[in-house]
Amino acid sequence: MLKEKQGTKTRTERPTPTATADALLGVLSMAPMSGYTLRSVIAQSIGNFWSESYGQIYPALKRLTAEGLVEKKTERQKGRPDRNVYSLTSSGTERLKRWLEVPATTEVPRNDLLLKLFFGVHAPVSASRRNVAEFVAGQEAALERYAAIAKDLERKKKDNEAVRFWLMTLSYGRHHSTAMVAWGRETLKELDAIEKQGRKRSTTKKTSG
Incomplete structure (x- = not known):
């Protein structure tokens, strides 16, 4: 629809x-x-x-x-x-x-990672961290794959005009994955901070109790 x-x-x-x-x-x-x-x-x-x-x-x-x-x-x-x-x-x-x-x-995107992250307050922070870490690893692997593909296509560019258009779509993927890696690392730092704050609150409660 x-x-x-x-x-x-x-x-x-x-x-x-x-x-x-x-x-x-x-x-x-x-x-x-x-x-x-x-x-x-x-x-x-x-x-x-x-x-x-x-x-x-x-x-x-x-x-x-x-x-x-x-x-x-x-x-x-x-x-x-x-x-x-x-x-x-x-x-x-x-x-x-x-x-x-x-x-x-x-x-219209359907992103399972973002959906779970949005409701992450209801689960251990470690679950969100695991999901994001796996996502970052996947994007880093994609960047390595894109680099190899780009290297191969560059050799064919002179003989096939279509390759220049293919490289444009590849460039999109590289830019996207680079941004996603940056987002993932930033998110992992925030999750670490949340987890650290949670441990401090837990320790404070035990001490005051």
Whole structure:
């Protein structure tokens, strides 16, 4: 369900059928692929900010084929099941171009970490600290992964104009993770302070009692 937020359309975190179709058209613009390859390429390329399951991909491919936006060719494989390969038609390419010119939507986030942190007063501080520490570790690992990807893409930039656009999305991830690490470390210090204050109050009560 779409709703308005600060003058822009806001989308829920689960891709809609239309959003899935547009994403698949974009990935197929890279090369013809089977449904299995599509899922793999999505995970390796746009997977850090967009995901699609097989349960979303195959119905979308069926619709795109029926609409003439994608063409399906069946490849015979000796000793293996037939392989369906999908490629963009000229109509599919035009649809992709039109979609790219439409203003981007934003998503309503569902963040389990922040939800638990918001109600953290009802649990031991150690629980919140553990959650935040694990989050920071994950973001630090992401930064290492982004650095390796950027290094590999930089070598390909001269031969593929699309790489410069890919690096823009990678840069977003690096900036985001850097900010999240800073937030996490700041939050850990605050949690440590809360825990220290709690210990002092506990000691004071025992002494006065």
